[in-house]
Amino acid sequence: MHDLQVLRDGGYRGEGLRKFKLNNALSSFPDEILELGDTLEELDLSSTGLSSLPANFGAELPHLKVAHFNNCKFEVFPKELASCPNLRAVYLRANGMVGIPEDALPHSLLSLILTNNNLTSLPTSIGQCTNLEKLHIAGNQLTSLPTSLSNCTNLTHLRLNSNRLASLPDWLLTLPNLSALSFARNPCASPVANGTSKTPFGLANIPWRDLELRDLPPRDPSHPVIPGLWKQSEHYTEDVAIQLFQGGPNDSGSPADELAARLAAGAHESLITVLGQIYDHPDENGNSSGEPYYGGTVTQLVPECYTPLGRARSEQEASSAEREEIGAETPSITAACAISMLTGLAGALSHLHSHGIAHGDISSRNVLASKEDEHALLGGFHAATIYGRGHAQEEHIERVEVLAFGYLIDDMLELLANLEDETRGVQGLEDLRQKCAVAEVEDRLTFDEVVEELEGMMGWRGMMRIPTVPGPS
Template sequence: MHTLEQLQAGELAGATRVKLSCGLTEVPSAIFDLAETLEILDLSGNHLTCLPNAFTRLQHLRIAFFSDNDFTVFPEALGKLPRLEMIGFKACKISHIAEDAIPPTTRWLILTNNQIAELPASIGKCARMQKLMLAGNKLKSLTPELASCQNLELFRISANQITHLPDWLLALPRLSWLAMSGNPCNPPVPTATELSEIPWQDLVLEEQLGEGASGIITRAHWQNQANSTQQVAVKVFKGEVTSDGLPEDEMQACLRAGAHPNLVQVLGKITQHPAQKQGLVLGLIPAGYRNLGGSPSFESCTRDVYAEGTVFTLEEAISISAGIASAAAHLHARGISHGDLYAHNTLVDATGHPLFGDFGAATVYNQDNTALASALERLEVRAFGCLLEELLDHLTPQDMAQERAQNLLLLKQDCMQPEVQNRPDFATIVEQIASNS
């Protein structure tokens, strides 16, 4: 984090990155003195309502964040920046986007939690668009020009007012991570569950284990009905729209998912929370599990990143891919599209046993609509193909030369082929991996 005083005193001369959050109501003119070097600008958490015309001087700008500001209109100046690839306006008040305001160079656009009712037709010019995040707006339809965004891979449209899902969306050749819960086009599906209702007073909370966009996870002791004490993890939802969608949709998907050896276990639903918050009690993940990969970087955009030197054995790659494919087959058999099938949502132990979690982007869909069900599953199959590709990329050359690795490579190619309906379903994938073990 930088200070306004540093900027105005010239101490940031030559900087490629600047981050200012200090109650700004206008963009400081000293920013434009950095026009020859500035590539990343973060002005989130201020009170900005517009960008001055001088903003177009920032011709080297690649990444710009303006989240948690007071914009009501998407600034047209951004459309004149020739290198701008990543733009963030999460939790502003934007209701209007003019034609050509979104630069055609955009790869990653975050407009979560605004007031947008319509997208400009010019968004179809964004041929490089890979990641488009529109959850928590007022969209009633998707402009048909979006069909031209053939490189779109991750798409978040949950918690809008969309009444119809266009055919072209489910046919996009690279779409892999789709979240669309909380729309009229996908009405709630009743969830029958026999899970326990766990009173808040039966839980003794200990240290915080983690915090995500949708909630906080804490280690706890649960005094269960058998009058024995069990160590668990408690996830309490924040109740806010996240980049993926609504917390209540995440919770319903978790409950519907049920038990599977490769899913984080859901033990029950919290009741009687003192602040009336919703939450789940989860099985505590045993020691020794670690994240398979890291979340995408600015550069990788939609693909996970791995620590330098990461190597998987062929046996690990087969075990991980078999477990995740089995979990995904289980979910789709229950009408759940996970929406975020990624290495960073997968935990593995030393034996290569995977545990899959984080249902923040999940969509519970109507399985009676067989065309929709088939398309949603095969979109997710491409995400599995991406994961399989990453595992194969981290094998040793000796392992990669083995016949079983080459069989996985052929399976990966089948999963990632551009014709959505030509991809295998997860049940077929499970069989193919088993026959290759």
């Protein structure tokens, strides 16, 4: 964090700063920031109350790559950003924004985050942002998407949650690189309209008084699941995990939709088992923080040998496709282990889509893997959408996620040890990856077909049965 008075006194001039951040209340843009333009690449003025930018913003900050103006007061997207030649990521969450002028968007953008505003439309000129990979416009009032967005063929992540879309345009589900799509809390994804019940069958109703939180940090701070104890009787207590769903809509979606999808998902060996719903929580009738509370779940406590397969890159990196990095602590594995894990994960995804649920964020950071058990668990339902069986576009919705599974195969391939001894396993997985990543969405495999191919590689009782790699003719 930098100091406003030091800035005004010229204290940062000539220091070669690449990042600059203020959180002071600002009535106008500090012109002294422009004096940092020879080196400045990232600017964060979130929560400053700023509502306008100077006309020479782009000319004076030619190296700027990332701009954060979250929780400010830009009612209209600042057109001055369009003059920034190297701007890759713009974050304008929760500004009360009502409009984006034509040609206000920088054509160089990779990431555009406009979550929780009041937008009723997007400009036609967004189609000129052909490098765009990540678009988050959840929590707005959109009733349609401009056809020009179909020009953004590099788009990989699209968050449309909590808008007013009565349908998804057919062209959207043919974008060749789209692998993460969420559209919960739109008329086109209403669980009621699509016949998907929110009522969890076969789950226990667990009173809050029967739960005891353990003083342990969550394994993944971005998805706080708290270890605890479920006192089922005077004589029996079970180690469990507890998750509370509260807060407003975020970039991925709403905690209410995450809870609904998690309960509707049912049981599968590669999903974390939900044991029951929590009732009589103190926040059910409101809480002191003012944040909405939607409910809670009690799930199996995942053993410590299961660790995240990958970790997310930071928001500030705004790297191509925002892909995850494999964590350095993740151990290397054999091809047989990778295929076993992937078979279970593909089965879990087939199970979800058989229930009319799209996961929305199939990525290595949402996978807990155990090398010892050759098994993996799929988590991270924060971007899930209940679209419902019988949806007119369900086959394309599923095949969008098959591309994400192809990327997950890539991540598994990075973990393989002794590649020279794993030639057949590598070849089998690479061939499957190509089938998952066909540019024409309708030509990709379904998850049932992915499972079939993986099971064919494993053979009976886990014996490897991968086709022999053809030798030289």
